[in-house]
Amino acid sequence: MEEYDQFAKEYASGTEDLEQKTRNHFYSELPQLKGKLLLDVGCGSGHDGAYYASRGAVVYGLDVSEKEIAMAQQRACGVFVHASMESIPYGADMFDIVTSFYAIQHTEEVAQSILEMIRVAKPGGLIAILAKHPFRNLLESYVNDGASDYYAKRKVTSYIFNKSIKLIENGHTMMDYLAPSVLRSASLELFEEHTDFPASDQVISGLTYPTYMILKYRKLG
Numbered sequence: 001m002e003e004y005d006q007f008a009k010e011y012a013s014g015t016e017d018l019e020q021k022t023r024n025h026f027y028s029e030l031p032q033l034k035g036k037l038l039l040d041v042g043c044g045s046g047h048d049g050a051y052y053a054s055r056g057a058v059v060y061g062l063d064v065s066e067k068e069i070a071m072a073q074q075r076a077c078g079v080f081v082h083a084s085m086e087s088i089p090y091g092a093d094m095f096d097i098v099t100s101f102y103a104i105q106h107t108e109e110v111a112q113s114i115l116e117m118i119r120v121a122k123p124g125g126l127i128a129i130l131a132k133h134p135f136r137n138l139l140e141s142y143v144n145d146g147a148s149d150y151y152a153k154r155k156v157t158s159y160i161f162n163k164s165i166k167l168i169e170n171g172h173t174m175m176d177y178l179a180p181s182v183l184r185s186a187s188l189e190l191f192e193e194h195t196d197f198p199a200s201d202q203v204i205s206g207l208t209y210p211t212y213m214i215l216k217y218r219k220l221g
């Protein structure tokens with residue numbers, strides 16, 4: 001069973017409020033959506049898909065959790081399919097925009113997943129990703145798992161929503177997001193680091209550190 005199948009409803013209700021500020025930040029980085037064909041990768045219960053549809057996008061979404069996809073389908077705002085980001089079930093050069101909000105940190109294959117997003121984007125298309133920052137991974141693995149090597153490929157224990165949900169995610173480094181294979185296929189247009197975590201979920205209180213990052217790639221060609 002996929003991890004989010006275990007707490008799909010709890011995640012969907014928790015995320016409605018807590019992450020809205022971060023979502024608004026992400027939305028503000030997107031271009032005009034009217035008439036654009038958009039794929040949301042790791043779409044969860046379709047919260048963002050509903051917003052994109054309300055702005056006029058033609059929305060597709062995929063997620064590896066069947067329960068999250070079932071909730072997204074209930075919104076009736078797009079085409080939501082059960083699939084994984086490492087192998088996207090669409091042909092090349094199809095979407096104007098590919099988005100992914102707080103999902104890519106789950107994969108063991110960051111570069112492969114970004115390459116898949118680039119593959120299905122049209123030439124000149126935008127790939128906009130908001131991801132958990134590797135610094136947060138490092139701090140969480142140090143505090144929650146007693147691990148101390150930034151470079152080691154590791155599972156990271158993470159707590160969210162006032163510690164009501166425990167997640168096991170994959171550790172990443174910045175190099176995963178800036179892999180040569182990715183930068184050969186797309187140019188990096190934007191890289192930003194930000195902090196959004198509520199104090200109750202901070203791994204080391206009093207320390208200010210980046211918890212998420214936004215990357216925008218433009219497909220070459």
Ligand SMILES: C[S@@+](CC[C@H](N)C(=O)[O-])C[C@H]1O[C@@H](n2cnc3c(N)ncnc32)[C@H](O)[C@@H]1O
Nearest residue numbers: 004042043044063064065084085101102103106
């Ligand atoms: C933190 S949630 C974010 C969901 C959604 N983007 C949102 O913001 O509401 C992460 C999502 O990534 C999905 N996910 C995890 N691994 C995945 C994979 N390999 N391929 C596609 N989706 C995946 C999970 O099932 C979950 O719905």
